[in-house]
Amino acid sequence: MKKIVLLSFVMLLFFVGNAQKKQNVYLIKNNGKEVKIRDSADFVRIIEEPDSGELNFNLKEYYKDGSPKLIGKVSSFDPRLIYEGLFVSYYPNGEKKSAITYKKNVIVGTADYFFADGKVKKRLEYIEEDPIEKKAGIKSLDAKFRLIYQVDSLGKVFVQDGNGRLIEETKFGKDVLIEEGDYKDGYKDGVWIGKYRSGQSSYTETYNLRKLVSGVNTVGDQTYEYTDFGSPPQFKGGINEFYKYLSRSIKYPTDAYKSRIGGSVFVSFVVEKDGKVADVKIDKPVYPSIDEEALRVMTASPKWTPGTQRGLPVRVKYNIPIKFNLR
CATH class of the missing domain: 3.30.2420 (TolA/TonB C-terminal domain)
Structure with missing residues (x-):
């Protein structure tokens, strides 16, 4: 109950302080669905009219306790959000979670990701789409970014200046995917091994810099060969x-x-x-x-x-x- 009261108080102060600006306020669940009852929402989204001389709308999201969740700008918000410029997201404890730049809803340039204590976890450099392929409507399966830097929570450096060997764990529902392989100039290179902790499947993939050359996925006693990640x-x-x-x-x-x-x-x-x-x-x-x-x-x-x-x-x-x- 305290959190709800605090949120109401914070939002009241926000509205009073920004009374001159038109705003749309939305109550949102973590799955992206809008709800009408404040108690049912996981966070609040505010779309505010552009600043003087600006074309893009201000987007601000807040956790239930009133602390910031996401700050950025959008060129459109109906029927969907179109991100523009720098977006900064935050953990519930107030520490920065990510800093990502967008152009027409596409990530561009360098993106930084942080641990909950505020320390940098990894840095990616996103690659612009090939203009010829874009004009022709070709969807490239090549990597869309370079991994520049990555460490673990204890500060051990896996990848520096795009080179190194990475062991990474990623949660998928109740399971965990463990991947290991080399990075060269920011791209996966050579043989990579992946396996799920539950034992449901494992795979071996071969890369030549940014391109996947081949892969074999093993599920039980069945194997499946592929030359692209999927479609x-x-x-x-x-x-x-x-x-x-x-x-x-x-x-x-x-x-x-x-x-x-x-x-x-x-x-x-x-x-x-x-x-x-x-x-x-x-x-x-x-x-x-x-x-x-x-x-x-x-x-x-x-x-x-x-x-x-x-x-x-x-x-x-x-x-x-x-x-x-x-x-």
């Missing part, structure tokens, strides 16, 4: 065919049409390992009959080509807007 699910024929499917299939609800109601319904769904669409949910509703129609059309979707990861089909969650436009 996302795809509607047969591509994304344009998917939107054509929506256009053909949607039947505008009569009551919504007569009342001149429209908008974008945000829908989440999972493409299963066999390509079936499942777990269709409304994340951001518009109007009951419109929401129901969006659910119906997505549930009836034809099978997709499933996503893959290290040679295996995987479940992948999607979030998309479905537009209902009055004509």
Whole structure:
């Protein structure tokens, strides 16, 4: 109860101190969903009109106790946030968690990540997309960043100036992935070994600087060879065919049409390992009959080509807007 009262007090002071600026205030769960009840929120997001002479909106997020969670700027916030410039995130204890620069929602330049005590954990240098590949619509599978520096919590240096040998543990749900291999000039190089602590699978990958040459994933007594990390699910024929499917299939609800109601319904769904669409949910509703129609059309979707990861089909969650436009 104390935290809720403190948050209310902090936010009241904030509003009074910034009374001249227009603001949108959102109550957000850690999974990104907006809620209406303050007690149900994990943090508060404030979108504030641009400073004098600026074009981008101020974005400020706060933990329940009123301490800062994220500070930065966005060029747009509806239907989604478009990050611009430097974003600084914080741990609940007030120490800096990361400092990352964005350009139109894409990370650019150097990004720093910190331990909860404020010490630098690692530094990455993000690589700009090849302009020729970008213009041609080619999605490169090469590494999108160089690892410049990484240490453990005790200060042991694994990678310095892009070179070294890294042993890293990463949590995946209740499991832990342990990876080990060399970095050269900021990129994985040579043979890398990865295994899950639970024993569910392991893999061996060979790199030539920034490119994955080959990999073998072992699951039980089965092995799966691959030459790329994986691919996302795809509607047969591509994304344009998917939107054509929506256009053909949607039947505008009569009551919504007569009342001149429209908008974008945000829908989440999972493409299963066999390509079936499942777990269709409304994340951001518009109007009951419109929401129901969006659910119906997505549930009836034809099978997709499933996503893959290290040679295996995987479940992948999607979030998309479905537009209902009055004509």
